[in-house]
Amino acid sequence: MLLKCVLRDLLQEKEVQKNLLQVHLNGLLQTDDRIAHKEITRQLHLENVVGDKVFGSFAENLAFLLEALKKGDRSSSRPVLFVLDEFDLFAHHKNQTLLYNLFDVSQSAQAPVAVVGITCRLDVLELLEKRVKSRFSHRQIHLLSSPTFPQYVDRVRTQLSLPDDFPDDKFAEDWKASVKSLCEDKSVEDVLKRHFNSSRDFRSLHMLLMLCLSRVSVSKPAIRPADLLEASRHCFTDSKANMLHGLSILELCLIIAMKHLNDVYEGEPFNLQMVHNEFKKFLQRKSNSMYNFDQPVIMKAFEHLQQLELIRPVDSSSAKTQREYQLMRLMLDHSQIMEALQKYPQCPTDVKQWATSAFA
Amino acid sequence: MTALLEHPGYEEERLRRAAEKLPCRELQAGMLLSLMGQPQQYSYPSIFIYGHRASGKSHVMQVLLKELELPHATVSCVECVSVALLFEQVLLSFFGCDVASLLPRSPSLSDFVRIYRQQCSQTPAKQTRYIVMEKAELLRDTDANLLPALLRLQELVEDNVTVFLLSEIVWDKFRPNTGCFEPLLLHFPDYSKGELQQILSQDRHPSYSAEFYSSYINILLGVFYSVCRDLRELRHLAALNFSKFCEPLAEGKVKETDTHKLWRNIEPHLKKAMQTVYLREVSSLQWEQMQQMEEKESGALRGLSAHTHVELPYYSKFLLIAAYLASYNPARTDKRFFLKHHGKIRKTNFLKKNEKTSNHLLGPKPFPLDRLLAIFYSVVDSRVAPTASIFSQISSLVTLQLLTQVSHDDQLDAPKYKCAVSMDFICAISRTVSFDIVKYLYDFL
Numbered sequence: 001m002l003l004k005c006v007l008r009d010l011l012q013e014k015e016v017q018k019n020l021l022q023v024h025l026n027g028l029l030q031t032d033d034r035i036a037h038k039e040i041t042r043q044l045h046l047e048n049v050v051g052d053k054v055f056g057s058f059a060e061n062l063a064f065l066l067e068a069l070k071k072g073d074r075s076s077s078r079p080v081l082f083v084l085d086e087f088d089l090f091a092h093h094k095n096q097t098l099l100y101n102l103f104d105v106s107q108s109a110q111a112p113v114a115v116v117g118i119t120c121r122l123d124v125l126e127l128l129e130k131r132v133k134s135r136f137s138h139r140q141i142h143l144l145s146s147p148t149f150p151q152y153v154d155r156v157r158t159q160l161s162l163p164d165d166f167p168d169d170k171f172a173e174d175w176k177a178s179v180k181s182l183c184e185d186k187s188v189e190d191v192l193k194r195h196f197n198s199s200r201d202f203r204s205l206h207m208l209l210m211l212c213l214s215r216v217s218v219s220k221p222a223i224r225p226a227d228l229l230e231a232s233r234h235c236f237t238d239s240k241a242n243m244l245h246g247l248s249i250l251e252l253c254l255i256i257a258m259k260h261l262n263d264v265y266e267g268e269p270f271n272l273q274m275v276h277n278e279f280k281k282f283l284q285r286k287s288n289s290m291y292n293f294d295q296p297v298i299m300k301a302f303e304h305l306q307q308l309e310l311i312r313p314v315d316s317s318s319a320k321t322q323r324e325y326q327l328m329r330l331m332l333d334h335s336q337i338m339e340a341l342q343k344y345p346q347c348p349t350d351v352k353q354w355a356t357s358a359f360a
Numbered sequence: 361m362t363a364l365l366e367h368p369g370y371e372e373e374r375l376r377r378a379a380e381k382l383p384c385r386e387l388q389a390g391m392l393l394s395l396m397g398q399p400q401q402y403s404y405p406s407i408f409i410y411g412h413r414a415s416g417k418s419h420v421m422q423v424l425l426k427e428l429e430l431p432h433a434t435v436s437c438v439e440c441v442s443v444a445l446l447f448e449q450v451l452l453s454f455f456g457c458d459v460a461s462l463l464p465r466s467p468s469l470s471d472f473v474r475i476y477r478q479q480c481s482q483t484p485a486k487q488t489r490y491i492v493m494e495k496a497e498l499l500r501d502t503d504a505n506l507l508p509a510l511l512r513l514q515e516l517v518e519d520n521v522t523v524f525l526l527s528e529i530v531w532d533k534f535r536p537n538t539g540c541f542e543p544l545l546l547h548f549p550d551y552s553k554g555e556l557q558q559i560l561s562q563d564r565h566p567s568y569s570a571e572f573y574s575s576y577i578n579i580l581l582g583v584f585y586s587v588c589r590d591l592r593e594l595r596h597l598a599a600l601n602f603s604k605f606c607e608p609l610a611e612g613k614v615k616e617t618d619t620h621k622l623w624r625n626i627e628p629h630l631k632k633a634m635q636t637v638y639l640r641e642v643s644s645l646q647w648e649q650m651q652q653m654e655e656k657e658s659g660a661l662r663g664l665s666a667h668t669h670v671e672l673p674y675y676s677k678f679l680l681i682a683a684y685l686a687s688y689n690p691a692r693t694d695k696r697f698f699l700k701h702h703g704k705i706r707k708t709n710f711l712k713k714n715e716k717t718s719n720h721l722l723g724p725k726p727f728p729l730d731r732l733l734a735i736f737y738s739v740v741d742s743r744v745a746p747t748a749s750i751f752s753q754i755s756s757l758v759t760l761q762l763l764t765q766v767s768h769d770d771q772l773d774a775p776k777y778k779c780a781v782s783m784d785f786i787c788a789i790s791r792t793v794s795f796d797i798v799k800y801l802y803d804f805l
Contacts, residue, residue, distance in 0.1 A: 026516065028509040029470040039470060088538070089505070120539060207544055210404055214394040239410065239530040239545065246412040246550030249586040273721050296639045297587060308412075309529050321764070322780050325723030345552060 002143065003083065003116065021080045027089025033098045036090075037061050044068075044080070079112040087117030091127040099128070103135035145200065152196050152205075157183050159202075159209060160223070171221075178222035185225045191232045198236075208235055240332065243308060244340035249351070250293060251301045252344065253279060256355045258311070258330045259337055269314045269327040272302050276324075282354050299323065370399070370428050378427040383562065384555040385416050388548055389424060395544070396522070399430060399487040403522040404544045405514035408496075408534075410527050411548030414591040417526045420548075421492050432490040437498040443506060447472040450491055455479045469509055473516055480519040489521045496525035500534060508540040515541075550589055553581060559591065560598055568606070572616045576605050579623055583630040588638070597633065600644055604629055669788060675744065676753045677789050680779070681797060682736040683763055684786045687724035687779035689802045691731065697800050698738040719802065720783065726766040726776040729754075739795065 011017050023043045030036035041061075046068060082102060084090055090099055106113045117124075125133060147155065160179045166172045182188055195208060211231035212223050247255070257278040261270045276298055283291060305311050306328070314327040341347060341355050370393075382389050396403050409417050418434075425432040433453040440446040444467050451472075452460040462475050491513070493499065499507045509516060510523050523543075527534075531545055551559065557577055564573035580598050588594060605626045608614045614621045636647065672680065689697070719725070732754075737744065744750065757763045758777070766776040790797040 028505045028512075029468075029473055029516065031468060031470070031503075031505060035468050035470045039474075042474075203542065207404075207542065210395075210544070214391075214397070217394075237547070239532065239547065242547045242549065243410075243412070243530060246415070246589065248589050271721075271723055273723065277721055291586070293587065294635055296641075297634065300639060301587070307528065309533055321723065321778070322782070 003118065019078050021078055022083065023080060024083045025085065025090075027084065027086030031089075033093050034061075036093075036098050037065060040065060079114070082113065082115045084115065084117045087119040088121045088124050088127060090117075091124065096129050096132050100132050100135070103132060106137075107135050145202075147200060149193065149196055152200070153183055153189070153192060155202065156192065156205065156209070159205070175222070182223055182225065182228070188225045188228050191228055195232065195235075204235070208232060211235070238336065238339075240310075240336055241340050241343070243310070244332075244336070245343060245345075247305075248301070249348070250291065250298070251305055252341070252347075253282070253291065253351060254298070254301055254305065255310070255330070255332065255337060256341075256351065257282070258328075259332075259334065259355070262330055269329050271327055272299065272324040275302070374427050374429075378423050381423045381427070382416070382420055383559055384551060385420050385548075388416075388546070389420055391546065392420065392424060395546075396424075396488065396490075399428075400520075401488070402514075402520055403488050405541065406511045406523045406525065406543035407546060408525045408527070408531050408543040409546045409548060410530055412550050412589070413528055414593075415548045415550055416591075417548050418492070418494055421524060421526070425490060425492070430490060431485070431487055432492060434492045434494065436494045438495050443467070443469070443502060451475065451479075454489060455483070469503075469505065476517045476519070480517065485520045487520070489519070490524060491521065492524045492526065494526050496527040497529045497534075499525075504536065507534065508536060511543055512541040551591060553585060556585075556589070556591065556594065557581060560595060563595070563599075565602065565606075569616065575619050575622075576602065576626075579605075579626060580630065583627065584634065584638075587634065593638070596644070597638065600647055601626070601630060601633055603648075672789070673753065674793070675740070675750060676757060677793050678740050678795075679732070679736055679750075679753060679757060680762060680781065681786065681790055681793075681795060682732055682739055683727075683757075683777060683779040684781065684797070685739075685800055686727040686731050686735055688719045689800070690719070690725075691727075693802050694731070694735065697802075698735060724778045724780065726778050728774055728776055730774070732777065739800075 007022070010020070021044060023040055025036055025039060030039055038061075046065075090096075093099070102113065102115050105111065106115055121127075125136075125138075128136065157179060160182075162172050162175055195205065198204075208228075208231050211234055212227045215227045215230075216223060244252070244255075254275055257275045258270060260278055261268075261274055276295065279298070302311075303323075306313070310331055311328045312331055314329055338355065341352060378389070379386065392407075395407065409421075411417055422434070424430075425434075431454060433450045435446055435449050437446075440449070444463070444465075447463060447467055448460050451463065454476075459475065459479055464471055491510075493510070499510070510525075513523055514521050525543065531543070557574065560577045560580075561570065561574040564570055577598060580594070580601070584594060584597060605622065608622065608625055609616065633647070635641070685697075733746070754763070754777075758765055762779075762781050764778045764780050766778055786797060
């Protein structure tokens with residue numbers, strides 16, 4: 001964002017517009033140096049110079065590029081701006097050749113080059129090799145946004161407001177008033193406070209506002225506090241609890257049995273045999289034949305749980321051991337299970353009691 | 361029931377048709393529509409939809425995109441074993457096959473984005489383009505940068521494009537460790553019992569009344585609901601067993617309204633179906649044939665897992681028995697079981713504290729080859745020479761996956777094995793050689 005604004009401002013100057021060459025690279029796309037070189041050639045419009053010259057090797061291509069860059073000197077050649085998005089991924093390239101060369105060109109008196117790297121990693125300098133690091137100018141701009149809460153609310157207001165040149169004046173007025181009243185609402189403030197406390201970046205805020213705005217329609221032209229509440233509830237739902245809600249009774253019983261095993265043996269991994277044994281203990285105590293399932297049916301439920309990655313094998317050598325003796329770990333929290341049980345539709349009372357009676 | 365989908369920018373007729381095809385999913389479809397906005401508006405860059413199997417994720421997407429005739433590409437990540445196939449499919453359905461052939465052999469993401477950009481600068485999108493990735497959990501196993509790139513594809517190609525990811529697994533398990541653009545999460549909840557009943561009742565048989573069919577579905581759900589909530593599986597079972605349910609009706613024994621008698625007739629049948637068809641022990645075709653043949657009691661046909669009896673050579677049987685004993689008995693007890701003058705040792709004396717849990721609960725333990733052979737010689741009556749054939753039988757038991765080799769580091773020198781057969785299997789084997797294995801098992805003393 002910042003870079004785009006700066007570039008836009010820069011490009012408004014005639015002199016710059018005529019002279020500056022830009023090369024945009026992204027660490028996600030240009031995954032190795034060969035692809036990056038091709039991309040540089042393309043963006044500098046050197047393809048016709050390269051023409052039919054087939055570069056036998058990657059080194060020749062590099063040499064050509066460097067040649068082109070080196071030919072110029074400070075006074076005559078056009079400056080090139082390299083923008084490396086996801087800079088940390090470039091540091092994973094083999095030998096960091098690209099970075100080395102770019103920094104090298106920028107250090108020595110060759111074509112004027114600026115390299116701007118964008119990354120989210122604070123320790124990106126540690127990733128660089130020593131020779132690359134020494135050529136880097138160590139100038140860093142940290143964009144650490146730490147707004148206060150009033151600033152945050154202000155931000156919400158400016159995000160929601162319509163631009164000044166909106167054609168329909170009357171609607172713009174109404175909208176402005178509605179946003180103003182929205183921001184002053186007490187319940188809205190609570191919701192925003194909660195979001196502010198969980199994360200301060202604006203992208204999660206955008207997601208929240210997007211969800212609100214998607215509820216605005218012709219019949220309902222303003223955002224109401226209820227919409228915001230609904231959207232925030234949507235953002236904060238625990239997805240695993242959602243998945244637990246959809247399990248069948250048998251699968252839920254297995255999870256409770258696993259929970260008991262975890263409690264008794266303090267987080268040791270378990271296998272299907274143990275879980276089944278625990279489940280059978282419950283059935284014996286209840287002397288209720290309602291849940292008397294065969295071993296294969298239980299195995300099928302167990303495998304479904306594994307597919308949902310609610311349980312995970314300890315070691316991944318699946319072919320070697322029998323399925324019922326493979327050691328597993330439960331990927332759920334104690335509280336998550338209990339909460340899911342509370343919400344579970346038509347949960348039988350004896351199952352609920354079994355879950356609460358720990359060490360039984 | 362049909363709260364009609366409403367959204368400006370789409371034709372009402374089409375929305376109505378789409379709503380008809382989406383029973384019990386109006387809320388989700390409405391939410392999706394409002395997020396997608398009008399066709400020419402930009403939508404959120406990536407939306408992640410999760411929910412259980414057969415909760416209508418891809419169905420809703422397909423119906424919406426097809427009925428409203430939006431430009432879309434549906435890609436199943438199971439099919440796309442390489443990224444090249446994925447790119448080709450996307451380009452193919454957006455721009456036609458000329459463009460898809462522009463891709464070089466073994467294309468990178470960079471190539472894909474370049475071609476996409478070129479194309480959309482020539483034919484800019486009037487409507488949002490949608491890419492639907494089914495079974496998105498497989499994306500995690502491909503290149504590490506594919507998933508983050510797809511999530512911010514809108515920004516990378518600078519086009520009005522939205523990526524939908526459909527998966528059974530929650531988003532928390534997807535997040536790469538360096539972070540990425542967070543998609544909008546959307547949950548498709550499971551169908552409740554009432555909703556399942558409603559959907560299943562839709563495909564009723566034309567020659568019977570609607571109430572009749574829905575009472576059948578009710579019985580079916582009563583048996584299977586506690587085990588299975590998969591709509592597809594239930595539908596399959598409903599279709600299979602319906603003819604059996606109608607049988608007394610065809611014979612004229614009962615009337616349609618006599619639900620109790622019908623229930624008494626079908627219930628044991630359904631219970632049997634749970635043990636057989638639900639586990640795919642008996643294939644659906646066999647099940648249907650069984651229903652036709654009255655004299656054959658259903659379930660009398662032996663299923664897949666009943667064929668556990670394997671013919672083995674005499675020594676192989678004993679080797680397997682010895683392996684089973686070595687796996688499930690602790691080594692300390694060998695002396696007691698297999699030596700003649702072991703003296704009187706009671707079980708309680710050598711019960712150690714941590715060995716109270718049965719070995720059959722913990723699974724087989726590895727044992728060295730020497731121990732296997734020692735037990736083998738003591739259980740086989742006659743003298744057996746340790747010939748090459750004995751050793752080759754051991755290794756062929758490994759290839760049959762009746763034994764497994766535990767440590768792979770040394771093939772020849774002191775390999776360790778585990779026994780990988782079940783209790784029932786070994787009992788059957790030992791019965792054929794008239795060997796009482798239970799007497800030798802530590803757990804059953």
